[in-house]
Amino acid sequence: MTGVEQVGGRAAHASPGSPGSPAGRAAGPVAQSVPTVPTVPEQSRGEHTHSEPPAPRVALRGTVERSSVRGQxxxxxxxxxxxxxxxxxxxxSAPALGERFGVSATPVREAMQQLAREGAVEVVPNRGFRVTARTARELSELAEVRALVxxxxxxxxARTVAPARWSGLRPxxxxxxAAARAxxxxxxxxxDRAFHRAVLGLSGNEQLVRVADDLRRRVVWAGVDLVGDAAQHVALLDALESHDLAAVSLTLAAHYGPHPTTI
Structure with missing residues (x-):
């Protein structure tokens, strides 16, 4: 992303001894310029954050509207x-992050609960939410499940869809x-999720698309060669459009890892 405009405020407690930054943090710009976020009237009472130290600066992408606060x-x-x-x-903590977003703690807590269901964070009773640190084994198992699905x-x-239909996925x-190069x-x-949803959507199986989309939300991108990953998308489309089944197999094997594919 280009330049960063952060949402001001104060934020959350970090547990004693917590690491200051993730080992796999990707280099380079990571956030877009963000428009001013209007404050949503406080909805929760009895929660105080004035004694909390500064937290990482979190930016909302897009303008928050009342009807979509939780989603934003x-x-x-x-x-x-x-x-x-x-x-x-x-x-x-939800109240501290709420201050940074300019919203009450309630939509933050609801969003964090969704992230907990996805495995991105875990609930810490009476404190807030701890960001999950996934192990190499967990990431490998996730990659294997995605490949199997x-x-x-x-x-x-690749065998059944007309080559002309694949051209619509080029954008x-x-x-x-473009995102990778930036x-x-x-x-x-x-x-990445939009591209894979479009590919799998040609199956007509909505449940499959939802399951695969949920799995992709769990991917950790830090340390990944984004340009190489994106280039495999383009190579896969080239093979699909030309109906080159051998090339499709090779590209799938490279994109998903060493899992056998048969066409």
């Missing part, structure tokens, strides 16, 4: 997690490449 906060938190602004192992479907679609693939992790995560 959830998007902002996801972007902060991807960029490393919310660090693995650190504990953040997606590769057979894409392999089948989505090019968007991942070093914008949050934008890349959104573009």
């Amino acid at each position: 906060v959830l998007d902002g938190l996801r972007a902060a997690l991807l960029s490393g602004e919310l660090a693995p192992g650190e504990v953040y 997606e590769v057979p479907v894409v392999s089948r679609l 989505a693939a090019l968007e991942t490449l 070093g914008d992790i949050a934008r890349y995560a959104d573009a």
Whole structure:
């Protein structure tokens, strides 16, 4: 992302001994310029944050509207997690993050509960939410599950979908490449999920698309070669459009890891 305009305020407690920043934090710009966020009237009472030390600066992407406060906060938190602004192992309170977003603690708490269901954070009773630090084994297992879900479907679609239909996915693939070249992790995560949703959507199986989308939300992009990953999207489309099944198999194997594919 280009330049950063942060949302002011105060933020959350970090647990003693917590790491200051994630080891895998990606280099380069990670946030977009953000318009001023209007304050939403405080809805929760009896929660105090005046004694809390400064927290990582979290930015909302887009203008918050009353009808979509929770969704905007959830998007902002996801972007902060991807960029490393919310660090693995650190504990953040809903009231403190609410001050930074200019909203009450309630939509922040609801968004954090959703992130907890996705495995991105865990609830710390009476304190807030701790950002999950995923192990190398967990990430490997996640990659394997994604491959087991997606590769057979894409392999089948390569045989059955008319080449002309794949050309409509070219803009989505090019968007991942643009985000990767910009070093914008949050934008890349959104573009990657959109591309894979479009590919799997050709199966007509909405449940499959939802399951795969949920799995992709759990991906940790820090340390990943984004440009190389995006280039594989373009290469996959090239192979699909030309109906080159051998090239499709090779590209899928490279994109999802050493999992066998058969077309």
